[in-house]
Amino acid sequence: MSAGLDGRLALVTGAGRGIGAAVVTALVEQGARVLATDRTARGIEELAGEHGADRVTARLLDVTDADAVESLADETERTLGPLDVAVNVAGILRPSDVVNLTDEDWAATFAVNSTGVFHVSRAAARRMSGRGRGSIVTVASNAAGIPRAGLAAYAASKAAAVMFTKCLGLEVAGHGVRCNTVSPGSTLTDMQRALWTAGEETASARRVIDGDLASYRTGIPLGRIADPADIADAVVFLASDRARHITMHDLYVDGGATLRA
Template sequence: MSDREFAGKVAVVSGAAQGIGAAVVRRLLAAEARVAALDVKQEQLEQLARELNAGDRLTIHRVDVADTAEVNRAIADAVAHHGPIDYLASVAGVLQMGRVVDLTDEQWQHALSINAGGPFRLARAVGKQMIERRSGSIVVVSSNAAGPARYEMGAYAASKAAATKMTQVLGLELAEYGIRVNIVSPGSTDTDMQRGMWADESGRDNVIRGSLDTYKAGIPLRKIATPDDVADAIVFLLSERAGHITMHDLRVDGGATFDQ
């Protein structure tokens, strides 16, 4: 089945202002979907809307996914403008580095509120509507860091592991309504978040090679993912091409976690 299946359908994408989320928005609009783009970064959302020039098929919504009221309001506004929601791509996330013993309560809670709480709040708001219609598809972006332990990633890994398990349980609970719920777990991807972890221009090569000092494997495919690589996986799982796939965790990491 081609991407024509998205024509006229309604999708909500969080974390839409840049990186993977923006790539998903572009793919869905190219497939003639109607898209509500959510992000906390208003200026970058406005820039994306100007760039894409999609008219009323694209609406932008300034939303902090850690805030229940803001999430519920954005979903209500999206429905009011576009109609019932067919797809949810929950992409918004933050990176929190630091050894567990050095993390503050605020850092710990911030990671959990956005990386796990964001997908929960969005899925709750959208899922209730999908149940009424007995149709829909949801994809939550987690991380391959939810698997193997990663040095100085206690808060990030824990929040992504929580998102992964919540999403799998959601998929089990929504299956009887014909609603599919899946996970995409990227590895190192060429985004601002990834580049912010690099000390210098050797950062990309260091990630590909891995690090014995921090017990981190490299990437067997010898390259870092692009946002489009991950967006392709998200759009596939949203689509009817994945019509018999639910509760699946698809790793898009060039083999970095050796299919664990």
Template structure:
């Protein structure tokens, strides 16, 4: 039986974040859905089972915005017990065309956002002597990909943060893990496909097939599969699992 907890999910409005929200809500957790667009978050909240779910608009790259969002989460639903850092952004360019603004944007959203949200939630977890932090990284955090240097560097940073903080909190009843999806059927992937089509002239079907071929199973990962991994890491049964970067990629990374 799952103990109901207060879980904060960033980047919750769509894709992997929305799948995680549905999975945790189905288990009875009360959620605070965080993202840039309150309207999209409200639409998701209306679809979720259970009651007591809250919405908080946030820019995870802005420290003041993060503090306000977590203050609202506590006001509505009490101390944070589970944090899923899912907010992220991907842009591609060869390094020679990766300007400082793109580089910083990838670090801000993917890495600094994870740091800021973790720092905001941590006092609650330490006070309780129990907690789960799950960072949604990427297989890009475990290997290299051409033409996404900034994104790959940021996701490597997320994996490093995960491992270091897991050791820091190992005796505090708090686990810190990352899930690293391969190419996953989301709006983010569709946007990436559109960008590749525009730059290369290949058809969307060709690009999709090439991305699926990177997975030894020959398919794209589904958001619900990532959500299942996150839900397990949030459970009592995963208490001995910390500091791990779990690849959800059909065997692309071993």
């Protein structure tokens, strides 16, 4: 079944690797043109080379810079056409227990994971609303819905991004713009691997799947860690016409890990 994305233009942040790169590939496979953005050039330039410059345009972008976001949105609509889809994937993780969490790590986490979502979503909504159509998808985390030891800043920033996206969705629904979130659980990305013990990747992955009673963490009922493509498929669905009557929804893609707490 067609996703109805042929020829549409999508902006993806954090596109250089992991979930962001998988989202770019999935959108291209559904016929979309993609503006792939990241703070570093290597990953997005590789995507442009892989898929072709007519399908993927690579641009540097720091989502914490509001002026840069607005400038890129203007340039995009001037040179590539109207923006149909915006996907917020850019995110950072700086694990720490709260009593040792620094002000800088707290601020940096919110600057990217929450304020960056605000900057990009606001820029997209401003332009989409006037045209009476559009879809904004924010990649959050299942950590936004269940307490996690050592991840307070990350979980709080993702929870803020989820509620922001829902509020935006309420405001722009009357303009034909849909806003949804996808909340992954543990996914095979560099961010996930950074939490694992060096040299013990297999054992670390097993602990994630089995859970850890000592840290009050459930395992993954489906018995596997997600691939970035699993998350990308959910993003593409919510961005597409197949989800035309879905807005303000938070779709968990975590193999049942949170028991939907």
